[in-house]
Amino acid sequence: MGVERRHALASKALGRSLVPPQAEEENPALTAVTGEILDVSPHLIIVENPEGVEERLVIAPWATAWRGSVITPADLPTGSRVVIRARQSGRVADRLWGDVTRVTGVILSMGRDGRDRTVELHCGPHRGTREVVIPYGASGRIAVRHPRLEPGYLFDAIGTRVEGVTTAYLPATSQPPYRATAVPPPPPAYNGVQSRISGAAAWSDAFDEGEAGVAYPMLERADSQCDDAGVSCTGLPYLSLGSMLYVGNVCESRAAVLPIVACGCMAGRFCDRCVECGTSPRGRIAELSPASFVELGGDLTNGCFNARVGLG
Amino acid sequence: MAPETLATAALALVVLLLFLGGSAKAATAGSHAEPGGLARLGPGVLVPERWRKPVMIFCAGAEVVLAAGLVFTASPLPRWGTVTFFSVATYVLWELRRRRPDVGCGCFGDASGSPVGLRSIGRAVVLTGAAVLVAVVPVTGRNLLSPSWHTLIAFGAGLALLAVLSPEMEESLARVRHRAPCEQRPIAAPKALARLRSSSEWRSHLDLLTAAEPSDTWRELCWRFFVYPARVASGAEADVVFAVYLSGRRPPVRVAVVEGEAAGPLRKSIGVSAGH
Incomplete structure (x- = not known):
């Protein structure tokens, strides 16, 4: 049975409203456009979205792009995958990320390829193993935030994926000092669960292209077929695939109610803070799809925002 | 036992x-x-969202004022x-x-998160009765200062009843x-299934079910859901959804029969990206 019926069935049983709740809009909406670049000029970009529809966007004069480093949008190569943050109901592009990817996982082994370093990562039972290249030019920057590039420790970096090769350029967080198997337990709680829990929200590319959704760490292992789920250093309540999760960006006053579509088994192992605006409480509480992350006002190269989550 | 003895014990309990x-x-x-913090606690859910917190604070204030009035004055x-407070509470x-x-x-803030059952309603009825006794027999806080053995025994019995x-x-x-609260405790599905199978809701819907094992089960907060394929009296295919509360020895069980695909308006698609 598909998990998409779960919210409706649960609402029936508990007498809740059947219509999924929607967060109220406070700021002008952002739209995320994803797809493959068909053509790009200094003022116009044409992309083919995952449904095969062509979308034409005007590039704002102040727009910037990122593809391993900050570039002008017109330098994005044709044929690359792009995530665009667009304003004016998706007509004006103001931030573009080309071939962007994020590698989050547990280090299995380290290697060398000339001057570059290579990392083999275990990215959770659903996502498998990934090979990442850290180019010599970025290795210092990544090593500063990841002092223990050793098997068993966590790794989280943002980079590009071009022709099947994943290259890490930016550290996405400060590496937790503990091994991936030694996540600190959540603080004891004698009160009831608060309806909104604060922490850091990250993004992940383990979603379908353009999909809106969220990966949540606190799932029952048997229900989610994910043996690594149910670990978090924050007191998160149990939810399931198909539950609707309210996610609010505290810095930007934007919020959305998104379905939980994947198991956030790696997110739960990071007990870090996001220092996007102020310092968030400890703990990564959700992993958003790139499209949802961008629509909530996040910057893919920053890797996180201070968030509040709750049951939708 | 004199009515005054019972009324004194009732006064102590009510206060x-x-x-x-x-x-x-x-x-x-x-x-x-x-905002939204009190969304899942009654009676706040019965009023619009912006009134929830004021209603909670008003209830808290009224309770403290009534308690003080009972102890320090003899006014009716x-x-x-x-009496009005507890009868209204019973109805609510x-x-x-x-x-x-x-x-x-x-009733006790976020300690009372489990769904309202007959026990909570029974407690409100008992307290209404105690309040009537206090209103009819003239006792004040002065009677509490020199309790007799009988009063203490009646108080203990009343306290035990309320605890139950x-x-x-x-x-x-x-x-x-x-x-950890119930929402954060890992609770195995078989335990919830055993509780479901000993409930009256299970027995009353057993005839409809067409399979012995649930077709889907999942957990959300302190509820575990079981979906069973079923056939309703008219012969149409249906799903029976059981929701079992995961706290307590005889937990509340809710049930709904959902016919066909009429499960309500869904978002256009909720895909699952990994592993399914």
Whole structure:
């Protein structure tokens, strides 16, 4: 049975409203456009979205792009995958990320390829193993935030994926000092669960292209077929695939109610803070799809925002 | 036993519960500074969202004022006020159970998160009776100063009765033992299934079910859901959804029969990206 019926069935049983709740809009909406670049000029970009529809966007004069480093949008190569943050109901592009990817996982082994370093990562039972290249030019920057590039420790970096090769350029967080198997337990709680829990929200590319959704760490292992789920250093309540999760960006006053579509088994192992605006409480509480992350006002190269989550 | 003895014990019980309830509600209202924090505690869910916090604070204030009025004055106003308070509370709990079967009564703030059952309603009825006794027999706080043995025994018996009628007791003990509320405790599905199979809701829907094992099961907060394929009296295919509360020895079970695909308006698609 598909998990998409779960919210409706649960609402029936508990007498809740059947219509999924929607967060109220406070700021002008952002739209995320994803797809493959068909053509790009200094003022116009044409992309083919995952449904095969062509979308034409005007590039704002102040727009910037990122593809391993900050570039002008017109330098994005044709044929690359792009995530665009667009304003004016998706007509004006103001931030573009080309071939962007994020590698989050547990280090299995380290290697060398000339001057570059290579990392083999275990990215959770659903996502498998990934090979990442850290180019010599970025290795210092990544090593500063990841002092223990050793098997068993966590790794989280943002980079590009071009022709099947994943290259890490930016550290996405400060590496937790503990091994991936030694996540600190959540603080004891004698009160009831608060309806909104604060922490850091990250993004992940383990979603379908353009999909809106969220990966949540606190799932029952048997229900989610994910043996690594149910670990978090924050007191998160149990939810399931198909539950609707309210996610609010505290810095930007934007919020959305998104379905939980994947198991956030790696997110739960990071007990870090996001220092996007102020310092968030400890703990990564959700992993958003790139499209949802961008629509909530996040910057893919920053890797996180201070968030509040709750049951939708 | 003289009516005055019983009334003194009833006064002590009513004042104790009013004071505890008022302070627990005030603590809950104070700790959830952000909007929506009281969304899942009654009776706040029956009023619009912006009134929820004021209603909680008003209830807490009224309880403390009534308790003080009962102890320090002999005026009939707080006495009949308490009777009114508990009778209204009984009605509100009944209504809450009918309209929002998933929310807790909020009688003791967020300690009362488990859904309203007959026990919570029974407790409100017992307290209404105690309040009537206090209103009819003239006792004040002065009687509490020199309690007789009979009063103490009656007080102890009343307290035991209220403890039995309080669903908060089991959850509070479990929170102390596991150092986590029900929503954060891992609870195995077979345990919930065993509780479901011993419930009256299970027995009354057993004839409809066409399979022995659930077609889907999942957990959300303190509820575990089981979906069974079924056939309704008209012969149409249906799903029976059971929701089992995961706290307490005889937990509340809610059930709904959903016919065909009429499961309500869904979002256009909720895909699952990994592993399914």
